[in-house]
Amino acid sequence: MSQANEFWVVAEYKDGELQEVTLEMLGEARKLADKAGSLVGAVLMGEGVAALADPLAHYGADRVLLLDDALLAQYTTDAYTTALAELIQEQAPSLVLIGATANGKDLAPRLAARLRAGLATNCMTIKLGEGGALQMTRLDYGAQFQRTMVCSSTGTQLATIQPGVIGVGKPDTTRQAELTTVEVKLDPNKIRTKALGYLKPDPEKIDLTEADIIVSGGRGAGGPDRWPAIEELAAALGAAVGGSRVAMDLGLIPWKRMIGISGKSVAPKLYVAAGISGASHHTGGIRGAKLVIAINNDPAAPIFQSADLKVVADLREVLPATAKRLRDMAVSDEQGGQQ
Amino acid sequence: MRIVVCAKHVLDTSIPFEIDEESKGLVEDGLVYILNPADRCAVEEAVRLKERQGSGEVIVMTLGPAPAQEVLRECLTLGADRALHLLDRAFDDSDAYSTGFALAHAIEPLECDLIFCGSQSLDEGCSQVGAVIAESLDLPQVSAVTQLELGATQGSVSLQRKLDRGGREVIECSLPAVLTIEAGINEPRYPSLPMFMEALHKEIQVVDLDALGVRSQEVGRRGALTKHIGLGPIRPRTKITYTPESDIDPIEALRLMMSGQTAPSGQQSGDILKGEPDYLAQQIIRFLQQNGMTPEANV
Structure with missing residues (x-):
């Protein structure tokens, strides 16, 4: 079995689950490998993460290279670069894909510089060109044009992949991968940065484009008897508050919290639209949202067309009721934890 | 310094x-x-x-x-x-x-x-x-x-x-x-x-x-280790939109595609909820729980 042409994906995970971009890259690597007649390898680094080998296989990996070490438990540039560089030098895959996440963007250029390998960052597509050369496409000049590039270096090529561009393919739960445990030899004295802690995003300060949950209000949420209900639910959900243009015009939110075509385009996991009719100027800014709950007293409101859960109600009643239930759940959980 | x-x-x-x-x-x-x-x-x-x-x-x-x-x-x-x-x-x-x-x-x-x-x-x-x-x-x-x-x-x-x-x-x-x-x-x-x-x-x-x-x-x-070989207008790739409901009836799938929506959770074609505030709140919580979006699930 020749290893020289393998396509590798550096797996990234959070709270014991693979990041979406890792799954996307596996699908892309799978396609390339099938065309080139080679294998997909997934590099899994961390401490006690062997359980993630199965999902890596389901999404397309033929083999999983496991680097299990206490010094890899948390991402540091020095440890990850050293461990990966040694592995790549030894096995010489033709392509290594890394997600363009905060850590991936830190790791990839350092790794490329160490290997003296060409790197294309924030790629959208990777195509197998003539003679097996990989052509990578990325957005350039403020995302106005797309640039195609190739690596002029021989040997391994590197690319970081923009999350959310490829899409996650269908997993095949019957797939299995060969698991190889790679010995890690790291010197703790050569790790020159120390992670001291993680600061959770503060929903009140966070930029809306980075928020996981957004509760948003519009014309129907205007007025002193209504807007507090938006804020109450946001607080209970740990959500950021946003709004439509009308909400901004009414002075309920600052400009930077306005969502829509002329404001911010957001991509939260959950978007709650309360008292927003759903003009296309607004819905154009929430296309990236995974789940949308719409609450409006008009059953014909266009917002319902883009909602996953549609609730016709007076937001003054339903929002505080939901917030109360959420708070009660949090309290009972806390008590449960103390017993 | x-x-x-x-x-x-x-x-x-x-x-x-x-x-x-x-x-x-x-x-x-x-x-x-x-x-x-x-x-x-x-x-x-x-x-x-x-x-x-x-x-x-x-x-x-x-x-x-x-x-x-x-x-x-x-x-x-x-x-x-x-x-x-x-x-x-x-x-x-x-x-x-x-x-x-x-x-x-x-x-x-x-x-x-x-x-x-x-x-x-x-x-x-x-x-x-x-x-x-x-x-x-x-x-x-x-x-x-x-x-x-x-x-x-x-x-x-x-x-x-x-x-x-x-x-x-x-x-x-x-x-x-x-x-x-x-x-x-x-x-x-x-x-x-x-x-x-x-x-x-x-x-x-x-x-x-x-x-x-x-x-x-x-x-x-x-x-240099990389070379530019082309610059042109953006051609977005087709994103894979696999959803758990991709096994739905082909006619329904066509309808969804033509309407420009590939329903991420299958709820979009669902009914509109109406009723007492408390019942609705209960439904919203259930929806949040089903999708793992209650605050506890985030901790």
Whole structure:
């Protein structure tokens, strides 16, 4: 079995689950490998993460290279670069894909510089060109044009992949991968940065484009008897508050919290639209949202067309009721934890 | 404390420009270049650090064609002490790697404590040069720094680094180090007239290939590890939208496709909920729980 042409994906995970971009890259690597007649390898680094080998296989990996070490438990540039560089030098895959996440963007250029390998960052597509050369496409000049590039270096090529561009393919739960445990030899004295802690995003300060949950209000949420209900639910959900243009015009939110075509385009996991009719100027800014709950007293409101859960109600009643239930759940959980 | 800041003169992407079909490059006519916003913040951060300490030196550096000198002059008005311009025909068509390699060679003899780069450039935004410098000089690196303080112990800095989805990592790093500075870490000052006048008299040292002491095959196009082969209008790829309901009836699937919606959770075609507030709240909670979105699930 020749290893020289393998396509590798550096797996990234959070709270014991693979990041979406890792799954996307596996699908892309799978396609390339099938065309080139080679294998997909997934590099899994961390401490006690062997359980993630199965999902890596389901999404397309033929083999999983496991680097299990206490010094890899948390991402540091020095440890990850050293461990990966040694592995790549030894096995010489033709392509290594890394997600363009905060850590991936830190790791990839350092790794490329160490290997003296060409790197294309924030790629959208990777195509197998003539003679097996990989052509990578990325957005350039403020995302106005797309640039195609190739690596002029021989040997391994590197690319970081923009999350959310490829899409996650269908997993095949019957797939299995060969698991190889790679010995890690790291010197703790050569790790020159120390992670001291993680600061959770503060929903009140966070930029809306980075928020996981957004509760948003519009014309129907205007007025002193209504807007507090938006804020109450946001607080209970740990959500950021946003709004439509009308909400901004009414002075309920600052400009930077306005969502829509002329404001911010957001991509939260959950978007709650309360008292927003759903003009296309607004819905154009929430296309990236995974789940949308719409609450409006008009059953014909266009917002319902883009909602996953549609609730016709007076937001003054339903929002505080939901917030109360959420708070009660949090309290009972806390008590449960103390017993 | 000596701080080197690497700055880039970048295309102002807010001003329209065109592609030349023949050369697959930009039509040079009417392009406007500015100091990269993240680099401006990096200069500001360096100057503030020097001011807090009461002593030190801020050196700005750029690699680019002759007009890039304007960027250095601008950095000098912001409070940098002196500037180096890496200027030689041999540096033409550098990629991120050969740029970082040349800059690292210019930085090495300066014996500085900190090296700042902007975290991303406005035009190409490869975010690579900082890491290449760090690797060439065998220094630690921290990317996307959003807060910087001198560490409690001598010879270290305490930083916050931008993570995904608004999170921050608190990180300590030994000196010397390379930091890439996130735009928005500070609000750069507006230079006053005296600062402008002072900057006119500051020195901009030109460093060519010989002065840098590297061979021409190591820099510019010949030292590059990547090559541009095309530039064109954006053609978005078709995104895979696998949903658990992709096994639905083909007619239903067609209907969804034609309406432009591939229902992410199958609820979109569902009924509209009506009723008592308490019942509705219960339904909303159930929906949140089904999708793992209740606050507990996030902890």
